[in-house]
Amino acid sequence: MRPGATVLRHPKHAMPETPYTHEAIELKWSAAWAEDSSLYKAADDGSKPRYYVLEMLPYPSGVLHMGHVRNYSIGDTLARYMWMKGCDVLHPMGWDAFGLPAENAAIKRGLHPGDWTRSNIAHMKKQLQRLGFAYDWDREISTCEPEYYRWNQWIFLRMLERGLAYRKSSLVNWCPECATVLANEQVVEGCCWRHETTPVEQRELVQWFLRITAYADQLLDDMSQIEAGWPPQVLSMQRNWIGRSEGAEIDFTLKTTGEKLRVFTTRVDTIYGATCLILAPEHPVSRELCTGDLAAKLKAMVDDQGRKDPELLVKEGFDTGHTAVNPYSGEEIPVWVGNFVLWGYGTGAIMAVPAHDERDFEFCRKYGINVRPVIRPVDGVLDDGATMETAFCEYGVVEASGEWSGLDSAEARKRMAARAEEQGFGKAAITYRLKDWGVSRQRYWGTPIPVVHCKACGIVPVPEDQLPVVLPKEVEFTGKGKSPLAQLPSFVNTACPKCGADAQRETDTMDTFVDSSWYFLRYVDPKNESLPFDAATVKPWFGVDQYIGGVTHAILHLLYARFWCKFLRDIGLVAVDEPFKNLFTQGMVQLNGQTMSKSKGNIVDPDEMVIKYGADTSRLFTLFAGPPEKNIDWNESSVEGQYRFLSRLFRWVTRNMDGGEGSGETDAKALRKVHQTIRKITHDFDNRWHFNTSIAALMEMMNELLAAEPGLSPAVRKECAEKVTLMIAPFAPFAAEELWQLMGRTGPVFKQAWPKWSDELAMEEALEIPVQVNGKLRARVSVPHGSSEDEVKAAALADANVQAHTAGKTVVKAIYVQGKMLNLVVKG
RNA sequence: GCCCGGGUGGCGAAAUGGCAGACGCAACGGACUUAAAAUCCGUUGUUCCGAAAGGAACGUGUGGGUUCGAGUCCCACCCCGGGUACCA
Numbered sequence: 001m002r003p004g005a006t007v008l009r010h011p012k013h014a015m016p017e018t019p020y021t022h023e024a025i026e027l028k029w030s031a032a033w034a035e036d037s038s039l040y041k042a043a044d045d046g047s048k049p050r051y052y053v054l055e056m057l058p059y060p061s062g063v064l065h066m067g068h069v070r071n072y073s074i075g076d077t078l079a080r081y082m083w084m085k086g087c088d089v090l091h092p093m094g095w096d097a098f099g100l101p102a103e104n105a106a107i108k109r110g111l112h113p114g115d116w117t118r119s120n121i122a123h124m125k126k127q128l129q130r131l132g133f134a135y136d137w138d139r140e141i142s143t144c145e146p147e148y149y150r151w152n153q154w155i156f157l158r159m160l161e162r163g164l165a166y167r168k169s170s171l172v173n174w175c176p177e178c179a180t181v182l183a184n185e186q187v188v189e190g191c192c193w194r195h196e197t198t199p200v201e202q203r204e205l206v207q208w209f210l211r212i213t214a215y216a217d218q219l220l221d222d223m224s225q226i227e228a229g230w231p232p233q234v235l236s237m238q239r240n241w242i243g244r245s246e247g248a249e250i251d252f253t254l255k256t257t258g259e260k261l262r263v264f265t266t267r268v269d270t271i272y273g274a275t276c277l278i279l280a281p282e283h284p285v286s287r288e289l290c291t292g293d294l295a296a297k298l299k300a301m302v303d304d305q306g307r308k309d310p311e312l313l314v315k316e317g318f319d320t321g322h323t324a325v326n327p328y329s330g331e332e333i334p335v336w337v338g339n340f341v342l343w344g345y346g347t348g349a350i351m352a353v354p355a356h357d358e359r360d361f362e363f364c365r366k367y368g369i370n371v372r373p374v375i376r377p378v379d380g381v382l383d384d385g386a387t388m389e390t391a392f393c394e395y396g397v398v399e400a401s402g403e404w405s406g407l408d409s410a411e412a413r414k415r416m417a418a419r420a421e422e423q424g425f426g427k428a429a430i431t432y433r434l435k436d437w438g439v440s441r442q443r444y445w446g447t448p449i450p451v452v453h454c455k456a457c458g459i460v461p462v463p464e465d466q467l468p469v470v471l472p473k474e475v476e477f478t479g480k481g482k483s484p485l486a487q488l489p490s491f492v493n494t495a496c497p498k499c500g501a502d503a504q505r506e507t508d509t510m511d512t513f514v515d516s517s518w519y520f521l522r523y524v525d526p527k528n529e530s531l532p533f534d535a536a537t538v539k540p541w542f543g544v545d546q547y548i549g550g551v552t553h554a555i556l557h558l559l560y561a562r563f564w565c566k567f568l569r570d571i572g573l574v575a576v577d578e579p580f581k582n583l584f585t586q587g588m589v590q591l592n593g594q595t596m597s598k599s600k601g602n603i604v605d606p607d608e609m610v611i612k613y614g615a616d617t618s619r620l621f622t623l624f625a626g627p628p629e630k631n632i633d634w635n636e637s638s639v640e641g642q643y644r645f646l647s648r649l650f651r652w653v654t655r656n657m658d659g660g661e662g663s664g665e666t667d668a669k670a671l672r673k674v675h676q677t678i679r680k681i682t683h684d685f686d687n688r689w690h691f692n693t694s695i696a697a698l699m700e701m702m703n704e705l706l707a708a709e710p711g712l713s714p715a716v717r718k719e720c721a722e723k724v725t726l727m728i729a730p731f732a733p734f735a736a737e738e739l740w741q742l743m744g745r746t747g748p749v750f751k752q753a754w755p756k757w758s759d760e761l762a763m764e765e766a767l768e769i770p771v772q773v774n775g776k777l778r779a780r781v782s783v784p785h786g787s788s789e790d791e792v793k794a795a796a797l798a799d800a801n802v803q804a805h806t807a808g809k810t811v812v813k814a815i816y817v818q819g820k821m822l823n824l825v826v827k828g
Numbered sequence: 829g830c831c832c833g834g835g836u837g838g839c840g841a842a843a844u845g846g847c848a849g850a851c852g853c854a855a856c857g858g859a860c861u862u863a864a865a866a867u868c869c870g871u872u873g874u875u876c877c878g879a880a881a882g883g884a885a886c887g888u889g890u891g892g893g894u895u896c897g898a899g900u901c902c903c904a905c906c907c908c909g910g911g912u913a914c915c916a
């Protein structure tokens with residue numbers, strides 16, 4: 001007997017087995033694994049095919065939640081499988097460590113954001129290790145450390161050199177109470193999140209931007225490179241977000257000032273139907289035209305937070321009293337300000353064509369502005385503007401439009417845009433919904449933007465040898481006034497790197513999405529002190545073979561990362577256009593159909609699960625509950641089922657692992673099931689990740705092995721025990737490792753070769769053919785392998801139930817699907 | 829409104845156009861136990877016929893269609909979930 005094995009007598013088999021003690025096993029191995037940093041290291045020597053598995057790095061909020069457990073269980077299972085398939089696996093982990101919660105903790109509880117963050121990281125790292133995730137911790141990065149964020153600064157400066165980072169004035173959310181700028185996420189129902197009764201105002205401030213729009217077309221076009229590996233949903237969301245729209249820009253002339261007022265339209269063919277211009281309230285021309293009483297009206301409209309919620313927005317506007325001239329028709333039309341016109345899209349001014357646009361129609365009817373149809377359906381007549389009840393928005397034939405009358409819409413759009421260009425009052429234009437990425441944050445806990453403001457030299461980049469610009473530690477957090485950095489003279493006051501005169505440091509920090517836009521590259525070369533990473537080191541690992549995370553990042557993070565990858569390619573650091581070859585978006589873990597959240601108080605704590613059932617069981621549950629892309633509901637009974645299964649498997653293996661002499665009558669049956677299972681799971685891994693069906697197959701196999709157990713020969717017992725252990729290894733690494741050791745085998749089980757199946761051993765003894773009569777199942781007949789169609793038919797016709805359903809009728813046709821089924825078509 | 833998903837037992841779910849409900853949970857019955865827990869064995873879509881063995885009809889949101897054969901493909905509709913939206 002094996003030393004240390006507890007002897008239990010299984011009632012049926014009376015062989016020694018070891019009980020499954022999840023806690024002892026998992027504590028033992030997680031401690032051992034945490035000590036051996038070589039275990040999960042990528043060799044990176046090209047001796048094996050490389051495979052980069054990446055899961056989205058967590059924000060160190062304090063504790064892991066079940067969503068993390070699911071995300072990382074999927075990635076870890078895949079990583080372990082790829083190891084067993086003989087790949088050189090890169091599987092890193094790190095921390096998205098900058099962000100507001102740290103600063104809030106500082107304001108509320110007087111903790112330094114750095115201390116708060118680092119202690120959270122320490123705790124969460126322990127949790128990850130306790131869960132048994134196979135990360136190469138030597139590559140761990142934490143984005144709040146200067147060793148990391150100095151490269152944010154370095155890359156930022158490269159963008160600055162190329163004009164891709166720039167400053168401009170823009171409207172931002174401003175809380176008068178806090179006297180600071182708020183991120184969009186911090187505006188709750190139009191008010192400040194900390195002052196719930198204080199409406200947020202829009203203020204014009206100078207901010208830093210990254211020119212992502214320069215890559216808009218590439219971001220769209222390169223989707224073809226990842227189409228096969230990304231969920232179509234994510235690509236479509238990005239496509240919508242970028243929102244490329246082809247049309248024309250046309251200048252109207254303000255009658256009073258002679259100033260040009262440019263509008264963007266996709267329907268220049270309808271321009272003879274334009275009955276007014278409408279400006280966004282934020283438009284500078286609005287401010288210019290609205291004097292006297294109108295100025296206050298305008299200010300109220302700009303600050304009206306109701307505009308942020310399209311559900312609640314009622315279209316409102318007012319006439320400025322000014323008019324503008326339509327360059328095509330020479331017509332003079334009124335200029336309005338409207339709350340539904342977006343300053344951030346197109347030119348912030350539109351021509352209203354009520355007859356052919358729903359929104360314009362609603363607005364103009366409300367204010368009694370003319371509705372003038374100029375497009376008729378191809379096979380219809382022009383509507384009557386006075387009586388029409390909805391706008392006609394489709395393409396058609398242009399009418400009542402001077403020389404353009406009679407053209408179809410598409411043709412008119414082209415020709416009229418060309419005319420505008422010829423005569424200098426406009427041009428064909430493409431507009432994107434995508435805006436440049438505002439990265440300025442008036443916050444402390446982020447990467448300092450590495451520039452200096454000098455009276456003489458203007459904006460001066462901090463020289464490379466002075467990077468990183470380190471966040472000062474001694475800062476006071478009041479949550480009031482200017483950003484903490486701006487209140488710190490020792491940080492702000494510096495010498496201009498160019499002329500040496502007194503100058504001021506930039507006090508804005510970078511949006512934290514900057515950190516996660518390139519971290520996956522740093523993992524490959526995490527200790528590099530002269531560059532963000534070495535191009536040659538990184539090259540063989542890119543693009544990431546499999547990226548796994550929540551769909552919540554479909555747009556922001558995944559779009560920014562694609563943008564940065566392209567920029568890094570342009571400066572010669574990356575060789576690929578796209579960072580992630582394959583993306584997998586897993587579903588959420590819910591409780592009773594609801595998202596778990598602190599406010600709902602329905603959090604399932606992973607720690608409790610791990611103590612009660614173990615990490616292996618928790619993993620099995622999250623993988624078994626449903627296909628990984630779907631949401632799953634936490635169900636404790638089902639968790640118990642997984643525990644029972646694992647425990648059954650564990651005990652079966654321990655009492656059947658010894659080997660020896662003798663023969664068994666159920667050997668073939670057991671081996672057949674084992675080989676069928678290897679085939680099934682391998683297929684699941686290689687073609688689709690329906691781990692739920694893989695685990696179901698393992699359960700089915702165990703049920704069969706339990707049934708076959710009394711009749712098994714010792715040698716086959718041992719063989720099955722070994723294969724079972726290897727197959728469970730990617731799913732339940734702790735139990736598998738323990739079993740592997742109990743078997744007296746050496747080396748980590750996840751570095752053993754994934755078992756191979758034999759089609760011969762997996763083959764059933766006889767073919768069982770379902771027999772249908774007129775498409776309805778009437779019998780199953782058993783025939784030897786390789787039986788001919790005639791033989792199958794003969795066997796079918798010999799069956800009593802088939803005879804009962806064919807009696808007195810003629811078999812007019814027989815459809816036989818080789819080895820699958822037989823359908824007899826009868827008449828009469 | 830538009831764009832994706834999805835609708836299958838009491839529940840989570842399986843099913844390259846070819847045996848619907850694998851696997852698990854729950855429930856019920858049984859074994860073991862002084863008892864309970866744990867464990868093990870069995871039953872479990874609905875209805876009907878039969879003492880039983882067995883058999884029949886119905887059944888994958890609704891209605892149509894294609895097919896020898898449809899949960900799966902096509903058309904129309906209903907419901908649920910997610911994303912997105914005055915984007916001119």
